[in-house]
Amino acid sequence: MPPHTTHISICGAGLVGALLATLLARQGFSVDVYEKRPDPRRGGVENGRSINLALAERGLAALRQAGVGDDVLQRAVMMRGRMVHEHDRAPNLQRYGVDDSEVLWSVSRGALNDLLLDAAEAAGARLHFHLALIAADPLHGRLTVEDTHGQQRDLRSDAIIGADGAGSALRAAMRRVTDLGERVEPLGHGYKELEIPPTASRGFAIEPHALHIWPRGAYMCIALPNLDGSFTVTLFLPHEGAQPSFESLADEGAPRALFEHDFADALALMPGFDRDFAEHPVGSLATLYLKRWHVGRALLIGDAAHAIVPFHGQGMNAGFEDAAALARALGAQTEVETVFAHFQAERKPNADAIAAMALENYTEMRDAVADPHYLRRRQLAMALAERAPDHFMPRYRMVTFTHLPYAYAYERGKAQGELLESLLASTPDVDLDVAERTLRATLPPLPELCRG
Ligand code: FAD
Numbered sequence: 104m105p106p107h108t109t110h111i112s113i114c115g116a117g118l119v120g121a122l123l124a125t126l127l128a129r130q131g132f133s134v135d136v137y138e139k140r141p142d143p144r145r146g147g148v149e150n151g152r153s154i155n156l157a158l159a160e161r162g163l164a165a166l167r168q169a170g171v172g173d174d175v176l177q178r179a180v181m182m183r184g185r186m187v188h189e190h191d192r193a194p195n196l197q198r199y200g201v202d203d204s205e206v207l208w209s210v211s212r213g214a215l216n217d218l219l220l221d222a223a224e225a226a227g228a229r230l231h232f233h234l235a236l237i238a239a240d241p242l243h244g245r246l247t248v249e250d251t252h253g254q255q256r257d258l259r260s261d262a263i264i265g266a267d268g269a270g271s272a273l274r275a276a277m278r279r280v281t282d283l284g285e286r287v288e289p290l291g292h293g294y295k296e297l298e299i300p301p302t303a304s305r306g307f308a309i310e311p312h313a314l315h316i317w318p319r320g321a322y323m324c325i326a327l328p329n330l331d332g333s334f335t336v337t338l339f340l341p342h343e344g345a346q347p348s349f350e351s352l353a354d355e356g357a358p359r360a361l362f363e364h365d366f367a368d369a370l371a372l373m374p375g376f377d378r379d380f381a382e383h384p385v386g387s388l389a390t391l392y393l394k395r396w397h398v399g400r401a402l403l404i405g406d407a408a409h410a411i412v413p414f415h416g417q418g419m420n421a422g423f424e425d426a427a428a429l430a431r432a433l434g435a436q437t438e439v440e441t442v443f444a445h446f447q448a449e450r451k452p453n454a455d456a457i458a459a460m461a462l463e464n465y466t467e468m469r470d471a472v473a474d475p476h477y478l479r480r481r482q483l484a485m486a487l488a489e490r491a492p493d494h495f496m497p498r499y500r501m502v503t504f505t506h507l508p509y510a511y512a513y514e515r516g517k518a519q520g521e522l523l524e525s526l527l528a529s530t531p532d533v534d535l536d537v538a539e540r541t542l543r544a545t546l547p548p549l550p551e552l553c554r555g
């Protein structure tokens with residue numbers, strides 16, 4: 104079936120749905136998008152909170168494929184590395200890459216979503232707001248949407264794509280037909296968003312070009328810059344327990360006492376701390392695993408298929424990579440069930456790998472960034488990457504700045520990690536010539552990097 108006779112319904116006009124709609128409409132598919140919320144571009148009730156996300160190479164490449172890469176970067180703040188704020192020490196910047204070609208970008212979720220909705224419409228996709236998917240028959244490509252008055256409409260489509268997020272309604276409809284092998288693993292930790300406002304002269308109160316981390320062992324704070332000079336600060340903490348936890352902070356004054364003790368430099372920059380803490384909800388974190396992403400003419404992508412914990416900053420990036428891969432596959436072959444099976448075979452091992460790496464990066468961020476063994480290991484890794492760039496690349500860089508499959512990054516990262524540990528086991532002052540020879544003798548060269 105050529106694209107222009109293939110009709111695709113996308114459920115959800117969030118980040119992934121809006122990007123997929125753009126990519127497919129640009130390829131000539133007939134695309135309708137159903138979104139249960141109102142059109143965010145229409146203003147309306149604005150709660151005034153800016154939520155930002157870290158955009159990395161995988162997401163950026165997909166945005167470039169949709170023709171909006173430069174537009175997005177114009178509205179983004181560059182983050183060159185992690186700024187680590189240890190207790191009672193000057194903050195220290197650990198660069199992410201070798202130069203400014205390897206950086207993260209802090210983007211506003213609202214601005215990015217608006218821009219993608221404009222792009223989808225400009226490409227010819229039809230967007231329908233205030234219409235929620237409430238039922239679907241995946242085997243026959245039928246779906247039912249409902250407006251805010253309870254009016255229902257029955258529709259038919261060659262393909263139904265569920266980009267409706269972690270609580271996907273399409274997934275619920277698919278589950279009624281086939282066992283999806285669904286498993287949700289709560290992390291046991293939640294998060295709360297706070298704010299460092301701009302200074303009186305409308306500048307940034309701390310270094311703007313960094314992702315700030317306050318590692319405190321069992322928990323941490325992070326901060327990402329916004330264009331207006333503010334930072335969105337996120338506190339990650341266990342939900343329950345006697346050690347600092349959201350439960351243990353229930354008493355008035357307890358949150359401020361924790362911050363005075365652990366995050367005093369950040370607290371000094373948050374005049375609205377008490378109100379923000381009291382008013383902002385605690386978000387919960389979990390990993391969603393599915394054995395199956397497709398049933399008949401229906402397919403799940405993005406968070407609907409593989410919601411992950413946030414610690415690698417890859418949820419959106421992975422979802423954007425899904426969208427680009429799916430658009431490419433549908434462009435090459437339009438027998439939807441075949442495309443969906445191939446998509447799952449290609450993407451699921453990668454989704455599993457980034458889910459695991461995201462969990463591991465929590466420990467790294469909140470704890471190991473300040474650990475002497477970790478710092479030695481990191482230094483050795485950087486030395487090997489410089490001496491033998493064809494043989495060694497830190498896993499973080501593979502994930503964040505290349506298009507190597509996540510599953511490859513995970514496996515290669517394990518092998519490299521074992522090598523580093525064995526080198527460090529005998530002496531903390533590793534002879535770099537020996538290390539390089541051992542590396543070249545033990546691991547095959549890295550594949551072509553497929554960057555940019
Ligand atoms: P969503 O963005 O959740 O969009 C789903 C859409 O579907 C929504 O618009 C929703 O209204 C709509 N919908 C739901 N149900 C229905 C229905 N029944 N009918 C119609 N429409 C429906 N990722 C990163 O890569 N880097 C980061 O730094 C990062 N930071 C994050 C910070 C926060 C606070 C959070 C919560 C997440 C962060 N993520 C980050 C993860 C990222 O937000 C998600 O991975 C990404 O938004 C997934 O996109 P999605 O389109 O699949 O789902």
Ligand code: 8R5
Binds near residue numbers: 327386464468
């Ligand atoms: N998501 C991120 C990283 C890795 C940074 C590093 C980590 C907030 C709810 Cl926790 C986190 C990263 O290892 O140096 N890159 O991007 C984004 C992160 O959290 C986001 C902002 C978040 C869900 C709240």
